[in-house]
Amino acid sequence: MKSCSMLLEAKRMQERKNNQALLFIKDWAIVLAVILLIIIFTVTIPNFMQTNNVLNILRSISIVTIIAVGLTVSLSVNGFDLSIGSTATLANSVVVSMFVWFSMPTGVSILVAILAVLCVALFNAFLIVKVKIPDLFATLATMFIVEGVAMTYTGGGSISAGMPRLDGTPTEGRISDFFLLLSKTPWIILIMLVIVMLVHVFLTYTKHGRFLYAVGGNEEAAKLSGIPVNRYKMIAYIFSAVLAGIGGLLLASQIGSAQINAGAGYLMPAVAAAFIGQSFAGHGKPNAIGTLFGAALVGILENGLVMLSVPYYSLNIIKGLVLAFALASTYYSRKK
Template sequence: MQEEIKQRSNLFATSVDYVNRWGIVIAIILLIGVFTALMPQFLSTSNLVSILQSISIVTVIAIGLTFSLSTDGFDLSVGSTATLASSLVVSMFVWYSMPTAVSIVAALVITLLIAAINAFLIVKVKIPDLFATLSTMFIFEGVAMTYTGGGSISEGMPRLDGTPTNGKLSETFTSMGQAPTIIIIMVVVVILAHVILTYTKYGRYFYAIGGNQEAARYSGIPVNKYRTIAYFLSTLLAAIGGLLLAAKVGSAQINSGAGYLMPAVAAAFIGSSFRGLGKPNAIGTFVGAILVGVLENGLVMLSVPYYSLNIIKGAVLAIALASTYYKKS
């Protein structure tokens, strides 16, 4: 009798561990199965491409967030970063008629000032990550709105002083926001981030710092340097997400990046439970973004009101986090 109870207990523990490790993948498969049963067109090639295209920007921004999370940080300014980068790059084209390469590089370089300010506040001034990036989130959201005059920037619109504009977005740039280019960019970003976090000393140092900063410092790791690098990577990828957003929409919209903050956070945190790792990782973040994308796409196809989507996505995030932290406790 005791042996039978022990076997059942072991089977239950094994099952729980399996669900903990592969719960996200199981959830994706179940969701695809349910949505396909209700709507056979869900598995059509065009819809699958649409899902990948819809999660591309979220994934790129979430990968940046993954770098900051790996050092036990949290970059809340990624949404504002994307907004500012979007506004800058479109203004370079429309207001100043700059070439494609110059517009992209200028937008990225200027946006990296956010990383410098975040790193200064967090590493030098010692403000906790959450509070520092919350401050810069509001600051650079305001900077972006001030720069654009509180409005959008699109082809044919005059500058703030009323000066007519003749600049246009280049075809090369707009193609970045369309399939398959945007999907390829997303996959490349995920692969590069996975290689950095898994196979390089930078990744090992990031995780060592995230695990215990003092122990990492005593081990000879330059903690401040690598925390700064993590925030620069976070800002850079958020800025790239902003460029992709501008290329996809074909204009710079007010606070356009703000709507990507919570999905990116959800993808990064859900991804932490992938394979039971319990830590931020690039592949997990990608899978988390797929889960959010599949869920949102299916609910939209089922005509679920848009104002109810966040309830369901929030519940999925809570369940994913519970599966991760329940095992730790």
């Protein structure tokens, strides 16, 4: 009998150890995946970990991360902002037009672009909070509206220094050197890291961040607790739009012009980064640090595959599989 009880106890201890190991892997899967990719690419690509390439990866994920962190805040209230790509395009178009068409100084140009994206945030909040349209459908409508507004504003074309205005009037404005400097290394990387840390502190260590999570966790319970749910939903969409706008500003700084649907390509990578990052450190909820790691995972994977000469048209297949695997592991563990 004594030997049987000892065997049972040993079995229980082994099961606990196995469960702890599985829990550790689940909680830190993103970090482990990033480390694994770095090891694989370092072994197969001799110059993968050179300083220039590491900085190139960080620079390449900066805009995606900033936009994705904004999406993360909207996810914290159990929302979803599909208009972030169009909002980035709008900011891109407005800020360049202020420089080129109206010869405005840097501060005024940036301010006007931020005011434009704030209008998008307020429109989203109106549809969701007042009209009671579900977040997904409301922001889908906003995505098309803002995309159309941006294209109408630019006349369906690009804006760059030296190009005439829509009516043929010549332009003399130039994008300022200071604005162009924002997208250079290391400034764009520092901007990304500062934004990630500020949003992380806001969501994790302030009462407003806890209220956002409370609204996302159970809206009715949040109302009964006295939390102004509508106000915090509005705050979430303001964060989402402003950070998408900052992403659009940095994109304008990077390419030095306004392009048609310039921000559209950032929607899905931002969604991938935000959702992949939810499982970071066992949070199981949207968080800024996890979003950064999610963007890094996709960025490292894409950079390594390009250096291995994988055809560009195959990259989306691999990135899609990584996203599917990350989401499957997150949601499967939630149901268990």
